[in-house]
Amino acid sequence: MINTLLTLDRRPKQVILVLIDALLLLLATVAAYSLRLESLFDPTRAHFIAFAVTIFASISCFALLGLYKAMVRFLSQRALSSVISGAIFSSLMLLMMTSVTDAFIPRSVPIIYFMMVIMLVGGFRIGLRSLIAIIMRYNAGKANNYERERVVIYGAGSAGHQLLTALQHQPLFEPVAFIDDNRAIQKTTISGLSVHPARNLSTLVEQHGVSRILLAISSASHARRAEILLFLEPFGLKVQTIPSFEDLVYRNHGIGELRDIEVEDLLGRDPVPGLSELVSMPITDRCVMVTGAGGSIGSELCRQIVKQGAKKLVLLDICEYALYKISHELTGMKAKLDSRIEVIPVLGSVQSAARLKSIVSSFGVQTLYHAAAYKHVPIVEQNMIEGVRNNVLGTYNAAEAALAAGVDSFVLVSTDKAVRPVNVMGASKRLAELVLQGMAKRDSQTKFSIVRFGNVLGSSGSVVPLFREQIRNGGPVTVTHRDVIRYFMTIPEAAGLVIQAGALGSELESGSLFLLDMGKPVNIAQFAMKMIRLMGHKVRGVDSAEGIEIVYTGLRPGEKLYEELLITEDSQQTRHPRILTVREPSLEWAEVQDLLRRVTRACDKFDCEAMTSLLRLAPLGYEPAGDCADLVWHQSLNTPTRPLSLPADTQSGAKVVKIA
Incomplete structure (x- = not known):
């Protein structure tokens, strides 16, 4: 009835x-x-x-x-x-x-x-x-022939009550209790559910058959959330969380849209609030350009630039879909922020010097963040020439365009893999740093800055999305080596510090190199175990005879057990607690010009041997872990009828760099 x-x-x-x-x-x-x-x-x-x-x-x-x-x-x-x-x-x-x-x-x-x-x-x-x-x-x-999964909500505040209300109108989960650390509300009842202290969790799991914990602690710091996750890890329950405040406000997510734990919580480090003058100075009421705008760091730079009230934002990316995606997202942000910023999506490659000069001069760019790069170590190792052409000559092209147009500030996003590199990607980024430092010695109004930091959690190709996919598929989870450690930082934190480091660069001499404080390094194998447990599984061979297996595959070509941030120990603290400035060996502009000519020649001839020799002899500290791994180069060596160098007419058409 x-x-x-x-x-x-x-x-x-x-x-x-x-x-x-x-x-x-x-x-x-x-x-x-x-x-x-x-x-x-x-x-x-x-x-x-x-x-x-x-x-x-x-x-x-x-x-x-x-x-x-x-x-x-x-x-x-x-x-x-x-x-x-x-x-x-x-x-x-x-x-x-x-x-x-x-x-x-x-x-x-x-x-x-x-x-x-x-x-x-x-x-x-x-x-x-x-x-x-x-x-x-x-x-x-009854229609789907399943029972509702019993869950406990961790956090009995307003977010927890809203989550309970949302769950009451769906068929998947049955909340059985709240857990909260606030003693004042423990042993009370909220909307029919009792509130328990955390020590009662094991009893709740046994009595109610709980298989999942839902975090509703939006006001807790990342450090506190990390403590809670450490407490929950041994229970082997799947842990999920409600969307962040930013997702609720800017991305129209509902409070009931549960997701796996955030990378910020796994890292357990709270970002240091930015210095307002450093954040706004290079952006507010200015025309800003971001190369690689569709990438992980580039897209987050764009989001923060929109929030800081830039006059124009020029997005440059070679990938049409990535450019469309970030442009569409920023348009939505504009409406919610009631911002008048003009977002300008431009297709193009940093390998085209003429295209870059036209873009920078046409829109009157004042601040330029150069985030475009090939960054995946194994891919660049197997595509040496394109990796060097994009990362080195692309940086030179962007910097020359900035000089020609009188850009005020140019910031290069670099990597810790540039320190004593053992792979082509790291060597190319170190060479890009030297190119920028050499150009800084030329007489110009453009202030060049370099910002170097480690791995970014949650970016494309990082371990977090890879591990999640492998765990959801039932494993195994692949780790290169049980002793591999890496420095990690979240995407928003890294982008915010890049902006502030660029502002500090305008106060110091051109060519300044900044390091971001990455905190303590993380053991990747232990990180994988934590993810497995917090996604509701056991680690095979560690927790039980069954569960998700971790397979150690061995270090990949060009990969280190650990990364470094400093070549020398000559570093100084800036007025930002998470940003250091460091003095490292650099080259005169004439030496940089010679290197660029040789790099261009090796790229145009597709000469991997010459490129390897050049990277070894240049003052990069490059010590490759193995022989050249370029796939096309090896294939050409096995195909006698195929020339190793390009025809003369193709070479001339391929040149995009003219060294001043």
Whole structure:
């Protein structure tokens, strides 16, 4: 029968609610009199007239307050407030009509009647909402032939209550309890669920068969969240969290859209608040350009630039889809921030010097962040020439375009792999640093800065998305070596520090090199184990004989056991606590010019041997872990009919760099 009522149109449902409310109001009047007189009340004709008018007026008031527009299954606090307001009006109406009809009414009856209306009308709706939720969950479970998964919500604050409300209207999860560290609310009940201290979790798991923990602690710091995750890890329960505040506001995510734990929580380090003057100085009311705008760091730089109120933002990327995606996202951010920034998506490659000069000069770029690079170590190792051409000559092209257009500030995003490199990617980035430092010695108004940092958690190709995919597929999780350690930083933290380091560069001499404080290095194998456990699995061979296996595949070509950030120990603290400046060997511009000519020649001839020799002899500290791994080079060596160098006419057409 109830299922039939649920399928009715809106109008019949409203009529039924009106009739039920009329009966409840009549019951409330009779009950109020009976309670006061301590006997069953026998109304007179005058009472019936007063009651009828009161009920009609009260129903009209409920309608005006929107009580019949509210869907019972999504009944909110606002609807209950309407019930209270309607009950006040109804009580006053009863008092007035009994006076008009000269009907007998004790002074306490309106007060008792007010309480009865709230209990009956409000209580009926709350009970009906719960009944509908139970029926819908039962029907959904019956249709899909599964039982609801029992979960515990960690955090009994406002976020936890909102999450509980969202879960009550879906068929997948059945919340059985809250856990909260606040002693003041422990042993209390919120919306029917008891609040327990964390020490009771094992008991809750045993009693209720809990298999998942949902974190609703949006106000907790990352350090505190890391402590909670460390506590939860041994239980082998899947841990998920509600969306971040930024996702709720800027990306239209709902509080019930659960996701796996954030990388910031795994890292357990809270970002240091930015110095406002450093964040705004290179951006506010200026034309800013980001190369590699569709990449992990580039896209986050763009988001923070929009928030800082730039006048124009030029997005340059070679990938059409990545450019469309970040452009579309920034357009949505503009609307929510009521920003007037002009977002300009431009397709192009940093390997085209003419294209870069045209873009930078046409839009009057004042601040340029150069994040475009080939960064994946094994891919660049197997595509040496393209890696060097893009990372070295692309940087030179971008810097030359900045010089020609009189750009105020140019910031190169570098990597810790540039320190004593053992792979082509690191060597190319170290050479790009030397190119920029050499150009800084030329007479120009452009201030060049270099920002060097380690791995970024959550970026494309990083271990986090890879491990998640492998765990979801049942394993194995692949780790190169059990002793590999890496420095990690979150994407927003890295991008924010890049902006601030660039601002510090304008205060120091051109060509300054900045290092970001990456905190403590992380053991990748232990990190993988933590992810496996927090996604609800056990580590095979460590926790049990079954579960997700970790397979050690061996170091890849060009990979180190550990990374470094400093070539020398000559570093100094800046006025930002997470940014250091360092002095390292550099080259004169004439030496850089010679290197660039030789790099261009090796690229144009596709001569991997010459390129390897050049990188070894240049002052980069490059010590390759093995022989040249370029795939095309090796294939050409095995194909005698195929020339190793390009035809003369193709070579001339391929040249994009002219060394000044």
